[in-house]
Amino acid sequence: MDNIETEKIYWAQVVSDRWNLSGQYKILNSEFDFNFELIQSNGSKFIVKIMRLDCEKSFLDAQVSILEFLKKDQSELPIPKIIKSVSGNSYELAADLNNYERIIWVLEKIEGIMLSNVSPISKNLMLDLGKKVASLDLASKKFTADIDPPSNKWDLTKPLWIRDNIPEILDPELELIINEILDDFLNISDRLNHLPHYWIHNDLNDQNLLVGFLSNGQAFLSGILDFGDLSKSPTICNVAICSAYLLILPGIGLNLQLEFLRGYHSINPISEEELDILFTLIITRLAVSYVNSSIMAKDKPDDPYVIISQRDSKNFLWHMVKGKNFFTARFRNICDLPPVKGGSEVIEYLNQGKVGFHPIIRQPLKDAKIISLDLESIIPIDPHSITQSEAINLTGRSELESQRSINLGKYLEPRLIYTAEDFRLGAGKNSDRRTIHLGIDVFAPLGTEIFTPLEGDVIHSEFCDKPLDYGGFVVIEHRTPNGISFFSLFGHLDPKSLRFKVGERLGKGDLIGKIGSASVNGGWEPHLHLQLALGLGQENNWPGVCNPDDIKFWSQYCPNPATLLGINPGAITFRKIDKNHLIQNRIKSFAGNLKLSYKDPILIMRGFKNYLFDESGRCYLDFYNNVPHVGHSHPRIASLVNKQLRLINSNTRYLHPSQKKLSENLLSKFPSSFEVVFLVNSGSEANELALRLAKTYTGNKDFVTFDHGYHGNTNAAIEVSPYKFKKPNGIGKQDWVHVIDCPNEFRDVDPRYQITKILNDIQAQGRSLGGFISETFPSVAGQIIPQPGILQHIYEEVKVAGGVCIADEVQTGLGRLGGYYFGFEQQKILPDIVVLGKPIGNGHPIGAVVTTQEIAKAFNNGIEFFSTFGGSDLSCLIANEVLEIVDDEMLGENAKQMGSFLEKGLVALKLGSSLIGDVRGMGLFWGVEIIRNFETKEPGTSEANYICNRLRDKRILVGLEGPYENILKIRPPLSLIHDDVKIFLSAFADVLEESYLRNGT
């Protein structure tokens, strides 16, 4: 038996004697102590801690004292509960195997994984962390016991010990930075010492924070561990320590740390005084941490890990130190203060306009037209790539008009015109992008002179010559009468017209420069970009547009410059569509069973190809919508609609060449037995009509269909849709409807024997068959491709029994399957009636029923068939255009190629994941079945839901399908490209690695 096993047995006996606890022991990693996990037979879990040899009792007394106080004061705090021994002690002393005295204590185990191991670290989790740390601090304020823990090097009020150890650091540049940080600390130490001191946790690092998961995958802070570094300090030190570790965690970044601050502030408000010193405390803690690890690494000078981490820390610390004002501005903003001290005074000063601004341009602006460049403006046509001609004609005015009139562009407007790389905050098209305009545009003639509204010093002047950049750019620093600085920014000037030097003072009304032409202003229609800023740009970066996620900060950091122009700020500010308002209205005005997709529904304002754009211009990869078959907002369809609605859009009681065009084109895609086309408005209407055709033709009503199928929302369509009628409050099965299992290779379901039985039963009852209706590839049932031969067999039996076979190809038709134009071709079957819907109109409502002359003739029984909108001139033209685009752009071929790339990726993911049970599909019609267990194939419904919502968070839209809603449904527009498949596969791979899926369920 090895030593550790002997120890385990020994200590298990001690714990059993002193605590009367026994069970399975598991050894836990620990640097100095012996830690075990004890699991009792009833499932209760404990942590047994055998403290290191030299552990002082005062160390334990302090922890026990505060933990017991906090637990008593606020039992819901996620901190460990101490289990008392049989003698009522919080810890016990016992001799170890070598007869040395050790301290032992037992804690209730808190379930969770370390924050450092959690992925993703979400905003919600950070908010929860902030709230719980704040609650801990509030409770700790009441803890006044006289404790005396040993002093420790992590006391943030006393970091100066590291100065003496700086020579230990290998890198002299790092030494310089650390000295700078300590000097900064000395500047705030008085203020820090004047704040009230309490016993605080003092080591809220990512290894001491545990995270748990709710059943829907939402992460929460489940534990705050290790009170061993307690120190009597202001509570802002706890905030700083936790922030420091969050900022260096890979994948956290400032935005998540800010969410922690927001949560904290909402429970234990952070004062302006505390915010003033927060940044310095954060970097001081980082400095202490880096020096400490360098001291520890001294023993291993050649360890490459240590050298790399020094280089990384140097870069990181530099970045932090240089960003001090900026970080502080962000902290202030998240805690509901103006981002810059004195910011409100600047706004007041500007709003009062007492100063009397000098006009920025000579022309009056009072009657200038305010234009829109937002998501409803259709500029640019391709939201990922503005063309030169679009950029030089943003206002859409003629040259003459632009000489005569001034147009103004809005403040805080979301725009898709910023398509250059520099506006992008990630590699993929769906990554974050800066879209929100932070200034006002003044579209005035080329060469218009621009004057300073107020006196000030030119602090920055640059020629930003990249496409879609500022061109000639100037920043002027002004001051309020009380000496508070603020800045005005002037972009798109002609660099040659800037005649001053940086540092020069300009008087009120002095000429700054002239509006530049597209060749020197970034390629835009001539205009001035005017912006205000309360603080300096970060590292001389002065963004004119921001990420919509950061709008709260930027709109305060760069307030509306309207008053500088003497125009009404309200009129020139973009009015954002309020998503919550829309949701509320929807709840009020629409039936509750009209569901919205995703936990966080999406408001979509634009679409292009496979991309969707929300109200702020965030881009989503559309892997779900099959209706925009040839891509969202296809320009050919858009211009056709535009033209036709100016000509005529009438109905099928009149002749129009579009009818011939469509019917001929459509029939050319079918086997020769199909000769007649009926045009309606939707898939539901088409199925309704198909059932009528079949019933009229056969004179029989009985229909067979697959389980879980869906054919639309009309009465008859619902009656043959088990997906609807079988639901708890559904209409139930009609006696003329006969349901057979849906084929499913993965779950080994083959309904062939059922069809024979049902047909025999119908016959035995003296009835005859109307027919069989199914999706050729059942989609709602879970993106199924029937095993070869099954549909052939069913069709054969149905036809022999005198029934009609209806193929619902609403989801599968028109080239989606790659090698096949329709699903029935792949299944080697010949339907009598084919139903088309969704994709054929690319978003315009149109459905079609295609059938044989024989069936159509039987239906022509003297009763007129008419659908007012079905087959309108416009519908016919659009449907025909869709068919032509599929051919012209070889979208079937593209579906085949992208499909096979997608398949390879999905199959590779399946090999590496215990959650993917099946990958099935063809072309761009795919299902990924999520399961919990390979043996039982237990459906992973909550896991699939989690994946779907996480992909949505990563701005990739897929759906959920199948009887257990555990099948990811992938059905993108056929214009999909390789890069997007790659992004999807890599995002999916990342989600599969996330903590909830690996540990949380």
Ligand SMILES: Cc1ncc(COP(=O)(O)O)c(C=O)c1O
């Ligand atoms: C296979 C199938 N058939 C018919 C329909 C009904 O089409 P619509 O909603 O256009 O009426 C749908 C709609 O989801 C469908 O998926």
